[in-house]
Structure formats: C-alpha cells, structure tokens
Amino acid sequence: xxxxxxxxxxxxxxxxxxxxxxxxxxxxxxxxxxxxxxxxxxxxxxxxxxxxxxxxxxxxxxxxxxxxxxxxxxxxxxxxxxxxxxxxxxxxxxxxxxxxxxxxxxxxxxxxxxxxxxxxxxxxxxxxxxxxxxxxxxxxxxxxxxxxxxxxxxxxxxxxxxxxxxxxxx
Amino acid sequence: xxxxxxxxxxxxxxxxxxxxxxxxxxxxxxxxxxxxxxxxxxxxxxxxxxxxxxxxxxxxxxxxxxxxxxxxxxxxxxxxxxxxxxxxxxxxxxxxxxxxxxxxxxxxxxxxxxxxx
Amino acid sequence: xxxxxxxxxxxxxxxxxxxxxxxxxxxxxxxxxxxxxxxxxxxxxxxxxxxxxxxxxxxxxxxxxxxxxxxxxxxxxxxxxxxxxxxxxxxxxxxxxxxxxxxxxxxxxxxxxxxxxxxxxxxxxxxxxxxxxxxxxxxxxxxxxxxxxxxxxxxxxxxxxxxxxxxxxxxxxxxxxxxxxxxxxxxxxxxxxxxxxxxxxxxxxxxxxxxxxxxxxxxxxxxxxxxxxxxxxxxxxxxxxxxxxxxxxxxxxxxxxxxxxxxxxxxxxxxxxxxxxxxxxxxxxxxxxxxxxxxxxxxxxxxxxxxxxxxxxxxxxxxxxxxxxxxxxxxxxxxxxxxxxxxxxxxxxxxxxxxx
Numbered sequence: 001x002x003x004x005x006x007x008x009x010x011x012x013x014x015x016x017x018x019x020x021x022x023x024x025x026x027x028x029x030x031x032x033x034x035x036x037x038x039x040x041x042x043x044x045x046x047x048x049x050x051x052x053x054x055x056x057x058x059x060x061x062x063x064x065x066x067x068x069x070x071x072x073x074x075x076x077x078x079x080x081x082x083x084x085x086x087x088x089x090x091x092x093x094x095x096x097x098x099x100x101x102x103x104x105x106x107x108x109x110x111x112x113x114x115x116x117x118x119x120x121x122x123x124x125x126x127x128x129x130x131x132x133x134x135x136x137x138x139x140x141x142x143x144x145x146x147x148x149x150x151x152x153x154x155x156x157x158x159x160x161x162x163x164x165x166x167x168x169x170x
Numbered sequence: 171x172x173x174x175x176x177x178x179x180x181x182x183x184x185x186x187x188x189x190x191x192x193x194x195x196x197x198x199x200x201x202x203x204x205x206x207x208x209x210x211x212x213x214x215x216x217x218x219x220x221x222x223x224x225x226x227x228x229x230x231x232x233x234x235x236x237x238x239x240x241x242x243x244x245x246x247x248x249x250x251x252x253x254x255x256x257x258x259x260x261x262x263x264x265x266x267x268x269x270x271x272x273x274x275x276x277x278x279x280x281x282x283x284x285x286x287x
Numbered sequence: 288x289x290x291x292x293x294x295x296x297x298x299x300x301x302x303x304x305x306x307x308x309x310x311x312x313x314x315x316x317x318x319x320x321x322x323x324x325x326x327x328x329x330x331x332x333x334x335x336x337x338x339x340x341x342x343x344x345x346x347x348x349x350x351x352x353x354x355x356x357x358x359x360x361x362x363x364x365x366x367x368x369x370x371x372x373x374x375x376x377x378x379x380x381x382x383x384x385x386x387x388x389x390x391x392x393x394x395x396x397x398x399x400x401x402x403x404x405x406x407x408x409x410x411x412x413x414x415x416x417x418x419x420x421x422x423x424x425x426x427x428x429x430x431x432x433x434x435x436x437x438x439x440x441x442x443x444x445x446x447x448x449x450x451x452x453x454x455x456x457x458x459x460x461x462x463x464x465x466x467x468x469x470x471x472x473x474x475x476x477x478x479x480x481x482x483x484x485x486x487x488x489x490x491x492x493x494x495x496x497x498x499x500x501x502x503x504x505x506x507x508x509x510x511x512x513x514x515x516x517x518x519x520x521x522x523x524x525x526x527x528x529x530x531x532x533x534x535x536x537x538x539x540x541x542x543x544x545x546x547x548x549x550x551x552x553x554x555x556x557x558x559x560x561x562x563x564x565x566x567x568x569x570x571x572x573x574x575x576x577x578x579x580x581x582x583x584x585x586x587x588x589x590x591x592x593x594x595x596x597x598x599x600x601x602x603x604x605x606x607x608x609x610x611x612x613x614x615x616x617x618x619x620x621x622x623x624x625x626x627x628x629x630x631x632x633x634x635x636x637x638x639x640x641x642x643x
Contacts, residue, residue, distance in 0.1 A: 010178075032222075032445055036392070039438060050174050055424045059431040060244045067434030067467070068240040071460055072233040074441050078225035078457065130423055132484060136252025139245070140260040148263065150245060151270040154238050158274035161234040165227075165283045176324045176409050176420035177428075183328030184402040188552055191378075195548035200381050208386045210449045211543055220387070221450040229461050232615065236464040239623070243471045246630075247427060247484070250475045253637065254482040261638050268627050275623065284619045286612035 455540025
C-alpha cells in the first residue's frame, strides 16, 4: 500500500527535522535562535503525534509548547541583561567526554531496541474515532483523582510563580 | 489522518506563494541601499546601542501565569466535548477544578502580582 | 485513490471536480490528494487576498465616513480599486534592510506570520460542503496554529533590532497570551453544547434560524459572544487593544523596519486574522452557513462574517485606545473570572437541560 510508504517518508523527514533542530538548540551561539529551533523541534513532535493519530495531543502540544512555553522562554531570554554582547558558550572542556558517553549510550540503546523487534512501525492498527470524547470520559470517570491532582499541581506552580514575582518586585 | 495532508500542503502552499511574491517583488523593485538608509529607524536619531536589551520581568510573570491557565484550558477541552455524555459528577469535578485555579488567580490578584506597574 | 474516502468526494463538490480534472490528465493516483489540497490552498489564497483587499478599502471608507471625510475617491467608483493600486505599489517598493538586523529571523518572520494566518483556513466552513478538511479537532486546531502569529511577531521585533519593533512584539505577545484564555473559555462555553470540536459539527448542530444559533440558544450565550468578541479584538491587536502598534508611541510596532512586500505580508496577515476571528464568531455563535434556504450557504457565511468585521471596524474608529496596564488588568481581573463563571453556569444549564 502506498499509504504506509508515504507515512514512512513523513516519519523519517520529521525525525530528521526533530534531531537537527534539537542539535541546533544545544549548539547555536545566539540564544534567540536556539529558542526558535526549539519551537521547530516541538512543532515537528506534534507532527509525529498526528502520524500516530493522536490529534488532540498534537493540538495540545502546539497550543501549550509553542503557544505558551516557547513564549515564556523568549520572555525569559529577554530578561537577560546585556543580551546583545553576550555570546553563550554551549560547550566547555568536558565536551569530548560528554560526546563519548552520549554516543556510547545511544549505541547501547539502539542495540537494545533493535534486539526487541519493535523497530518496525505498524500502520495497521485501527485508530480510535473521535478520541477526544473517550479521553474526556477517561478523565472524568477512571482518572478522576489524577485529574484533580493536576489542578492542585497547577495551583502550586501558580503560587510558586507569585512568590517568584513578589521576590523580583521587592 | 490523511486529512492532515491538507495541513502540510497548506504550509507548503502558503510559504511557497509568499516566497514567489517576494521573488516577483525582487524582480520589479529598485535596489539602491546606502549607509544612511540602512540605519535603524529611531525618529531621525542615531540609535544608541543595540535594542536587544533587558526587558522588565513583568512580561515573564504574566507569561508564567498564562502557561498555567493554558494547561488548565487544555484539560477543559476533553471535558467540554464529553460533557453531553456525562452526568452531574463531571460537572462537579470541573467546577472544583476551575475553582481551585480561580482561587490561585484571586491569590495572585490579592498579592498584587496582576498589576502591570 | 487508495487513501481517499469516497464519502469525502461526494460531500465536497469542489473536490470531485478537481479530482476528475487531475485524473483526466493522467496523474498517478497517489499524487491526486496532495495536489488537490495544494490547488485548494492556492484558491483560498486568492480568495483571501481579494477579501483582504476589500477589507482594507472598506475600513478606509468607514474610517473616513466616521470622521466626515470621503476616503479614497480617485480610483474608480468611490476608489474601489485603490487597494489594488496600493498592492501594486508595495510590490515595486525597495526592500530596505537594516544593517544591524538578524538576517534569517528578519526574513522568515513575515512568511511565518502569513502562513500562521493562512493555516486556519484548512478547517474554515465556507458553506455547506465547502470546507477543505473537516478535522476532528477543528476549532482547537485553529487555536493551535494561530499561536504561531505571536512567534512571528516576536521574530519580527527581534529580527529588526529596533527598539520600537521589539517593544511592539513583546507587548503584542503579552497581550495575545493574556486574551487567549478568555477567548478559549468563551469558545468552550459553546463546545459543551455541541459535544464536538469539528467545525462542520458545530455548524450542523445549530441548523435553522435565529433561535437555533448559540448566541440565543441559552441565556448566557450573549455573554459568551461578547467576551469572545472582546478577546478576539485583542487577539488581532485592533483598537481599543492596539497597544502593540500604537502609532503615537511605537510608530507602528513590530513592523517598523519592514517595507515593500514583507510589510505587505504582515498587513495581509493582519486582515486575514481579523477575518478569521470574525468567521469563528459567525460559525460558533451565529450559526455559520445556516439561514433561509433560498440563499446559498456561502453567502450566509460571508454575510455574517462581514457583519462581525464591520463591528470590529466600528470598534476601532469609535473607541479610544486602552492604557497598557488597563489592558492587562482587564484581561486578568475581569474577563477571565467572568468567562470561567459563565462556563460554569452554562455547564449547569446544560446539565439541567435549560436550553433549546
């Protein structure tokens, strides 16, 4: 079937974009450019969610990460004093050790994953129709407690933000 | 899912058309830059320093509060869609969920964080 | 044809017409779907440019008549092709590039700004069966993709390396994120009655005339409509919420350093965004394409949308600009509590069945 082949191409392109932009985030010297590549990376992750038929998750990813977290980060960048003359250093003298360890770790995980035969992606699963309704029912019936705990967690982070703000002001 | 091909194609079509118009404009327009023209506009004054400066932290604070409310709103979406098929329990849960966060908002209000000084 | 459901072709006449046209010239069937979407994208771009040209002219005329002037009068009847001439002029303008700009960011900001505005039209229900793709997450999809507008404004501000531009971009971002919450909650007030996020489902659930539309369907519909309208006005940075481009203090905000076609793209995106928020209001609250049967559905959609656009224009030319602190505090201290309270009350009404 052509469909799985096309999905395969899209998947590889998206993965490539994610990896390259993630690498740019940790290697560029201009911190604003890093933030923009982070947005690109997060948006491509939303594309992967769409490939997995998780539409709601994809939209949530864009709305929260691109629409809120990325903007928060750009605002945080703007808080930096002397931004123009400051070139950030992304690497220090431990770079060679770091590269060695991460390559070793990547190789180990690739070998382990390849051995477990889940390397092949499947496209013959039946996607859930209108997953948002099902998600809503799960949140309201089965996962009530986690759902309410989320609101407490959000409240805690809100209070944290307030404390931070008051400290900055005074 | 194949409907999302439309989104991809719209990205390509939109960006493509914009880039083509830029190219057309490049063919048509004059090109005569000189140093005075290419200085930043600052009401006929020479700009002092870079504009990439330190901004006030209130932008950051509001963005921080916004992130929290954005996450809350995302949680409201599945509830709103499924609400027709759920009962009173779902309504109560959601009211509790909203009230907890509104309490946070009022706390922020009382502490004077929501003031754009 | 393999991954194109036949039902879609039957539903959307434009699709089947394009499909037959492309198939007749012997293209491989796997290319047909992407190609049709590409062609539809180009068509919608054309329609949107025409709408934007009309809206610019209309806004100038309304502004002029409110201020007891005539506005454009020279080109054609009441200057009807004035904006076309303006577009041609912008095409020939020199592209002034500031030396200290951030080259890549400066170049891509207008492109992203326009694409973000354009993407919303994937799910826009222009009429009965006139929709490009009826995504399950419809309205949420629009909210998600339009967040890229904020990113592009920040990019424009940063890329220009201009103090006015960066301040405009930052203010715009702060304002848009503040008004995003009340806007989404107003939309949710309607969604709990629909039970679906798909734009087609939203319109179909209010088939009929005035009292089947969500604005009058439950007692708190008008409140949701008004809060949505206020938040939407702020989302598209229009007066009385146009702090980001306040002419008197920031000269023009994020697009100060842009000229020629790049400026034109920001300008186009601004009017497209205004049309988008009005179209969402028409779809959610005013029944979309529903109306008397003898008038085609797309005329209804355009009529309702343009009615709301007119409202936004009247706002712009009759209200003074808010101060920046009033603006932010209005969002957080008034709109957010009101919209959440309205959502809770609407939920109670939905549970009790007190709507029709």
